Amino acid sequence: MIKKLFLVLLIFFVCFVPFSLAEQWNQLNFALCDNDGICDSGEDKCTCASDCGECSGNVPNALCQEYSCLTGLCRAQIKYYCCGNHICESGEDFSNCDADCAPTELTIELLSPLDENVFLRGDQITFKAKIKADGVIAKQANVRVKTFAGDIPMYDDGNHSDEKANDGIYAVSFLVSELTSKNNYASEISAEKLGVSKTHNFIVEINPELSLDFLIDKNNFVLGDIIHFEGFLLKRGNPVSTVITITALNKNQAVFESKTKSDKNGFFSLDQRTSLIYPEGNWHFIVSGKDGFENEGLLEKTVVVSREAGTIFMDVVLPDSYQKLYSRGSEIRILFDVLFDEIPVEDAEVNALFPDGKEVALKMVSKGKYSLSYSLPFDFPLGEQKILVNAKKTIGSVKYGGSTEMGITVDEAKINAVLVEPQKQTAALGEELNFRLKLNYENGNALSKPKISVKINNKEISSNEKEPGVFYFSYVVKNEDLSEARQLLLEVQATDAFGNKVYFDRLFEVTGELTLEYYFRENPLLFLSVIFAFIFIIIVIIVVRKRLNTLNSLAKRKKELERLKGDLQEKYFNLGAMSSEQYYSLLSKYSSELRDIDSAIDAFKKASEEKGIEVDEEEVFGEKKVSFDDVETASMFKISGEKNSFEEEEMPGLFSVKKKRRENRIP
Numbered sequence: 299m300i301k302k303l304f305l306v307l308l309i310f311f312v313c314f315v316p317f318s319l320a321e322q323w324n325q326l327n328f329a330l331c332d333n334d335g336i337c338d339s340g341e342d343k344c345t346c347a348s349d350c351g352e353c354s355g356n357v358p359n360a361l362c363q364e365y366s367c368l369t370g371l372c373r374a375q376i377k378y379y380c381c382g383n384h385i386c387e388s389g390e391d392f393s394n395c396d397a398d399c400a401p402t403e404l405t406i407e408l409l410s411p412l413d414e415n416v417f418l419r420g421d422q423i424t425f426k427a428k429i430k431a432d433g434v435i436a437k438q439a440n441v442r443v444k445t446f447a448g449d450i451p452m453y454d455d456g457n458h459s460d461e462k463a464n465d466g467i468y469a470v471s472f473l474v475s476e477l478t479s480k481n482n483y484a485s486e487i488s489a490e491k492l493g494v495s496k497t498h499n500f501i502v503e504i505n506p507e508l509s510l511d512f513l514i515d516k517n518n519f520v521l522g523d524i525i526h527f528e529g530f531l532l533k534r535g536n537p538v539s540t541v542i543t544i545t546a547l548n549k550n551q552a553v554f555e556s557k558t559k560s561d562k563n564g565f566f567s568l569d570q571r572t573s574l575i576y577p578e579g580n581w582h583f584i585v586s587g588k589d590g591f592e593n594e595g596l597l598e599k600t601v602v603v604s605r606e607a608g609t610i611f612m613d614v615v616l617p618d619s620y621q622k623l624y625s626r627g628s629e630i631r632i633l634f635d636v637l638f639d640e641i642p643v644e645d646a647e648v649n650a651l652f653p654d655g656k657e658v659a660l661k662m663v664s665k666g667k668y669s670l671s672y673s674l675p676f677d678f679p680l681g682e683q684k685i686l687v688n689a690k691k692t693i694g695s696v697k698y699g700g701s702t703e704m705g706i707t708v709d710e711a712k713i714n715a716v717l718v719e720p721q722k723q724t725a726a727l728g729e730e731l732n733f734r735l736k737l738n739y740e741n742g743n744a745l746s747k748p749k750i751s752v753k754i755n756n757k758e759i760s761s762n763e764k765e766p767g768v769f770y771f772s773y774v775v776k777n778e779d780l781s782e783a784r785q786l787l788l789e790v791q792a793t794d795a796f797g798n799k800v801y802f803d804r805l806f807e808v809t810g811e812l813t814l815e816y817y818f819r820e821n822p823l824l825f826l827s828v829i830f831a832f833i834f835i836i837i838v839i840i841v842v843r844k845r846l847n848t849l850n851s852l853a854k855r856k857k858e859l860e861r862l863k864g865d866l867q868e869k870y871f872n873l874g875a876m877s878s879e880q881y882y883s884l885l886s887k888y889s890s891e892l893r894d895i896d897s898a899i900d901a902f903k904k905a906s907e908e909k910g911i912e913v914d915e916e917e918v919f920g921e922k923k924v925s926f927d928d929v930e931t932a933s934m935f936k937i938s939g940e941k942n943s944f945e946e947e948e949m950p951g952l953f954s955v956k957k958k959r960r961e962n963r964i965p
Contacts, residue, residue, distance in 0.1 A: 343372045392432045392492075400492035401431030404439075408487065408498055409467070418533070419476045419506045420591030424459045425452060426469040427498070429489045435466025436491050443470065445485035445502055446478060452487070476592040478504050482793070484751070499758070508533050510595030512566075512585050517686065517701055519581075519603045521572050528567035530560070531587045531595050537564030538595075540587050544568055547582040548603075550655065560587060578605040580651050580688065600651045600686045602701055612700035613637040614648070614689045620704070626680075626711035626798060627739050629673045635666055636689045638698060642666020646691040646698075653683045660687070676711050676739065676746060677796040683708055712740045713800035715790060718768075724807045725775050725786060735761075735769045737792050737800065744768075747795035754788050755779055775808055784808045849902055856895045863888050 331346035332338070343353035344367035353372035357363040362383035363374045376383050381395035392401040410426040417423050425443045429436040441452040452468040454460055460469035468489075483502045488495065512529025519525060531538045539560050546553040553576050560566040566587075581603050586596040615635040624630060636643045648660040648668045654675065660668035670687070683706055690699040719734040737745050744767030752759040754773050761771035779786060786806040793799045866884050869875040 343367070344370055393434045396431070396434070396437065401436070401494050403432060404436065404489050404491060404494055404496035405430045406487055406489055406496055406498040408500055410469075411500075411502060413500075416503045416505050417474050418508075418591065418593045419474050419478055419504075420589075420593065421474050422471055423474055423502070424469060424471040425450075425485075425487065426459065426467060427452070427487050427489075428467050429491075430466060431491050431494070436489070437464045437466065439468070439489050439491040441468040441487065441489045443485065443487050446481070446483040446504065447472060447475075474504060474591075478506070480505055480507075506591070506593040508538060508587065508589065508593050508595030509535075510585065510587060510597045512597060512599075514583065514599060514601055517601050517703065518699070519572060519601060521576055521578060521603060521605050523572055525570045525572060525601070526567070527570065527583075527585065528565070529585065529597075530564045531566065532564050533589060533593065537562060538587065538589050539564065540589055542566045542568075542585065542587045544570070545584045545586075546570075547584070547655075548577045548579050551577075553577065553581060572603065576603070578603050580649070580657065580686070582651070582655055598653055598655075599684070600653075602686070602688050602699070604697075604699065610638075610696060610698045612643060612646070612689055612691070612698045613640075614687050614700045614702040616702060616704055622705065623707050623709070624674055625709045626674050626676045626678050626796070627741055628712075630670060630706070632670045632704070633663070634660065634668045634670065634687060634702075636668060636700070637666060643689070643691060643698070646689045648687065648689040651686045651688070653679050653685070673741075674708060676794065676798060678708055680708050680710065680797075682706075711794070711796075711798040713745065713792065713794070713798060714738055714740065715792070715800050715802035717788075717802070717804055723805065724809055726809055727775050727777070730772055730774045731806070732772045733770065733788075735771075735790060735802075736767060737769065738767045745792065745794045745798075748792050749794075750790065750792045752788075752790050754786055756787075756789075779808060845902065849899065852895050852898055856892060856899075859888050859892050859895070863892075 331341055331349060333346075333348045335349060337346065337350035341349050343350045343365075347353070353365050353367045355365055356377070357365060357374045360374065362377045362380035364377040365372055366375055367373075368375060376385075378385070379387055379389070381390060382397045384398055386395070386399035390399050392399045407428040407430075408426075409428060410424045411417070425445070427441065429439050429441060431439070437454070439454075441454075443450050443452055450470055450472075452458070452460075452470045454464060454466065454468045456463035458469050459471040460467045481504055483504060484499065485502045486497055486499050488497045490496075509532040510529065512527055515526040527544055529542075531540065531542065537560070539562055542558045542560055543555065544558070545555045554570065556568055556570055558566050558568045579602075580600055582598060582600050584596065584598050586594060588594045613636070615637060617633060620632050621630075634648065636646050636648060642665045644662065644665055646662075646668070648662075650658045650660060650670050650672070652658070652672070654677075656672070658670065658672045660670050663669045668689075685704045685706065686701060687704065688699070688701045690697065692698070714737070716736045717733065718736055720731055725731055737748060737750070739745065748763070748767070750761055750763075750769055752761050752769075752771055759771050759773055761769045763769050773786075775786065784807065786808060788802075788804045788806065790802040791799070792802075863885070866876075866881065866888070870878075870881040
């Protein structure tokens with residue numbers, strides 16, 4: 299006790315007395331202020347402002363600090379309602395005080411590259427974006443771009459292809475490597491400012507192709523002829539001076555390979571003499587040229603080369619009008635006429651040579667008419683293409699031949715996108731939507747090596763292709779999805795291995811409040827706790843009910859035993875209907891069972907009291923439980939009103955009472 303009192307007094311003197319003395323000292327000093335205009339010893343700005351000047355004003359070279367009297371001393375402290383004190387106060391937000399307040403939202407405006415930009419290897423590519431926070435420029439934000447070259451920081455310092463330092467425009471530039479593959483690269487610009495972040499996704503197209511065009515002086519040659527090539531190689535309209543390679547193939551086997559060089563205007567030419575040892579047939583020419591960054595121009599054409607001269611010319615005639623526009627995967631069906639002096643030619647050998655190198659035989663369907671049937675593969679070259687159709691026939695020693703060229707335009711393959719699930723177009727708030735999307739070509743085949751991008755309300759969603767062409771993904775409708783329109787916009791963009799693309803979208807109406815399923819999904823531990831608690835309560839109730847039933851059974855048995863004891867006493871004492879041996883035997887049996895029941899009841903009552911459960915004895919037993927020893931002894935020995943003579947002897951066992959033996963009276 300003395301130690302505790304000493305400790306309290308020590309704390310009082312250490313903590314209170316110095317402050318009290320300081321206050322008295324300040325009051326004393328204040329009393330000493332003589333207002334003579336001279337700051338004397340003992341006077342300062344807090345105790346004598348008239349002599350020493352006021353303790354106020356901003357602290358030099360310190361932002362949002364001012365002088366004020368603190369515990370009697372003139373000290374620098376934080377200036378409130380000042381932008382720069384690192385406290386976001388009333389009336390301040392990021393738009394008027396970005397030094398103190400964090401923004402609520404960031405926006406990213408992509409300035410470069412634009413959607414229509416296509417880059418070659420060796421090009422300088424500039425990623426530039428304007429970052430705003432709550433509608434004002436965001437200075438000193440953490441901005442990065444993830445693209446084919448990696449994860450690269452962007453700068454707002456005026457030295458990295460951005461415009462001016464601290465103007466909210468962030469940029470970075472670099473050259474496209476000659477190792478970069480042709481592809482549409484998914485890219486992302488991310489921005490972060492004071493814990494608030496935003497991303498913007500876009501595509502960067504790298505297509506390292508130069509523009510190459512060349513001509514061959516004719517379509518039919520005889521071995522020994524000179525084939526003349528000429529053309530231009532350009533890079534975005536500018537000439538490219540480099541080595542040009544010309545390769546001739548026949549049935550995928552090389553016939554010859556020659557090289558020439560384009561001049562300063564990008565022009566090249568070559569005269570190639572054919573040899574009699576070369577094979578006849580359809581020759582496929584591949585002309586290519588590369589610049590210093592491995593950008594390549596390439597073009598292919600096919601001609602017919604015969605072994606002998608003197609072939610008589612036949613006409614291969616296209617229909618006056620035929621379908622010229624096709625898509626990859628569609629079938630070309632055209633009927634040609636083969637004529638000699640306007641007479642139909644039967645049983646000619648007619649073949650069509652396609653730009654992809656495929657040679658297709660035409661089938662004669664009637665006299666002089668030959669049908670072309672060919673399904674364009676999904677990787678068939680796009681754009682304007684030429685198909686060379688050759689016909690030849692030999693009658694005796696006379697050879698007939700002819701060819702024609704047909705032009706077609708090929709578009710990307712048509713891809714069907716079918717949303718199999720869900721079939722409904724409404725969604726409840728908190729509901730999990732499970733999607734199943736099927737993508738296939740018009741012929742029913744699944745897409746080849748598809749790449750798919752799924753967005754819901756402009757948020758990227760991951761998907762799994764669990765079976766060919768069938769994609770699965772899911773989405774939980776959240777509060778943030780509730781716009782004024784109360785809609786979910788599903789957007790899917792898919793591309794196959796050959797660059798064929800499809801876009802699919804679907805709108806879902808959002809209705810209702812949060813579902814129980816959503817709460818369970820968001821708070822599984824809480825729900826499981828409630829379920830386990832409910833199960834525990836049920837188990838407790840079952841156990842308690844079982845014990846109460848057992849207790850009631852004991853109470854009923856006890857009442858029955860007490861009734862049997864009463865009947866036993868009546869038969870023995872009043873009616874004399876049994877011998878003493880029978881009486882004591884039954885009495886001992888009943889008493890033993892009663893003791894066991896009383897012990898069981900007492901044990902149950904004790905266990906209930908330990909667990910805080912009150913047992914209403916009158917409700918369980920019908921009356922307050924009493925032990926056998928509390929019953930009046932005389933009630934056990936009811937005798938008749940006749941006069942009898944008795945002699946007393948001790949009762950053995952549990953009950954020590956006087957036994958009254960009836961004696962026969964002799965009249």
